[in-house]
Amino acid sequence: MHSSLVMVVLQLLASNCHSFPFFNGFHYDHVHSGRSTGNEKGEVHFNGMKLVVDTPKDALFAYRGGNVTLPCHYYYEPELSSTGRIRIKWSKLHQDNTKERDVLVAIGPSNRSYGEFQGRVHLLQTVAREASLVITDLKLEDYGKYKCEVIDGLEDESGIVELELRGVVFPYQPFGGRYQLNFHDAKKACEEQDAILANFDQLYKAWEEGLDWCNAGWLLDGSVQYPISLPREPCGGKGVSPGLRRYGVRHKLHHRYDAFCFSSSLKGKVYYLNHPKKLNFEEAKAACQEDESTIAKVGQLFAAWRFLDFDSCNAGWLADASVRYPIAFPRLKCGPPEPGVRSFGFPDKTKSTYGVFCYKMS
Ligand SMILES: *[C@@H]1O[C@H](CO)[C@@H](O)[C@H](O)[C@H]1NC(C)=O
Ligand SMILES: *[C@@H]1O[C@H](CO)[C@@H](O)[C@H](O)[C@H]1NC(C)=O
Secondary structure, three states, X not given: OHHXXXXXXXXXXXXXXXXXXXXXXXXXXXXXXXXXXXXXXXXXXXXXXXXXXXXXXXXXXXXXXXXXXXXOEEEEEOOOOOOOOOEEEEEEEOOOOOXXXXXXXXXXOXXXXXXXXXXXXXXXXXXXOEOEEEEOOXXXXXXXXXXXXXXXXXEXXXXXXXXXXXXXXXXXXXXXXXXXXXXXXXXXXXXXXXXXXOOHHHHHHHHHOOOOOOOOEEOOOOEEEEEEOOOOHHHOOOOOOOEEEEEEEOOXXXXXXXXXXXXXXXXXXXXXXXXXXXXXXXXXXXXXXXXXXXXXXXXHHHHHHHHHOOOOOOOEEOOOOOEEEEEOXXXXXXXXXXXXXXXXXXXXXXXXXXXXXXXXXX
């Protein structure tokens, strides 16, 4: 789109070699010739107008279930008192920045939102020339880069806003243990535990915060890695510095590993059910139902532990038939000295008895 405009400008330059005010952006005659770059006489009245779109340089952080405003403002250089009809378009860039998806398009007072954003987005225009986007009830998948595009006649400028979710990354192995999941299984396994497959940045951040896991797991980009804080022989070697160990991109169908899942804060609450006796897995599920809740998922337990300091030295069943317990305040007889969600793996569903963690909406 811009290249054809460049052609027009160049042609005009060639035929009208007078002095132009020249900026880096495009120029058009706003006042005299209705936004065209020339008039019938071939005269050009550039007045050096430039549209600038302003978005924050730093990423914004938010929580799942919360609301966020992605700031976007535009202005003209030099200042312009009135403008015509502005079109504002917000889109979300795909993780590899190649594709984008429409989020919201607004022309004057009318607007339209798309796909999973329908009903969850609106523009915030509290001051003149604001085009900020409000997203409500944030989903785990909402993190990423958003493009704010302002279109005023021939001018089309945009800025990027990056949204990150505060969250928790946890390694996941299904029943049956290590290295059972191809990429698609891994994605599904995370989703079944109220989480999504983590991306590289999320795993990296978790490693910075101390995550250490000696089994390789899938990430969203199809690569397989694992985070090591304490270098040791079976985990990539003792002499190697701490960091993410990479297996690189693997075959999504044929190769099998664990998964790294990502979850953020939680609507509702997770609790250890007060119950007179220990339960097997089926009894545990039924007991939560009797309490008008459901058995908690692994991602929900991690979110409660991470964001609400949920702490229970009693182990309980979870929805995937694993048994775990969350420790926010390490103490004697509650496992290792670091905070964490401890796992007993997948005990026998009928013969083993434990407590249960339930989850209640709101
Ligand atoms: C988000 O916004 C909606 C509607 O604007 C409001 O009902 C809700 O309470 C807000 N949520 C939070 C967490 O602030
Ligand atoms: C967008 O459209 C909705 C309903 O279609 C309307 O309530 C709202 O005021 C419009 N404007 C903005 C800026 O979101």
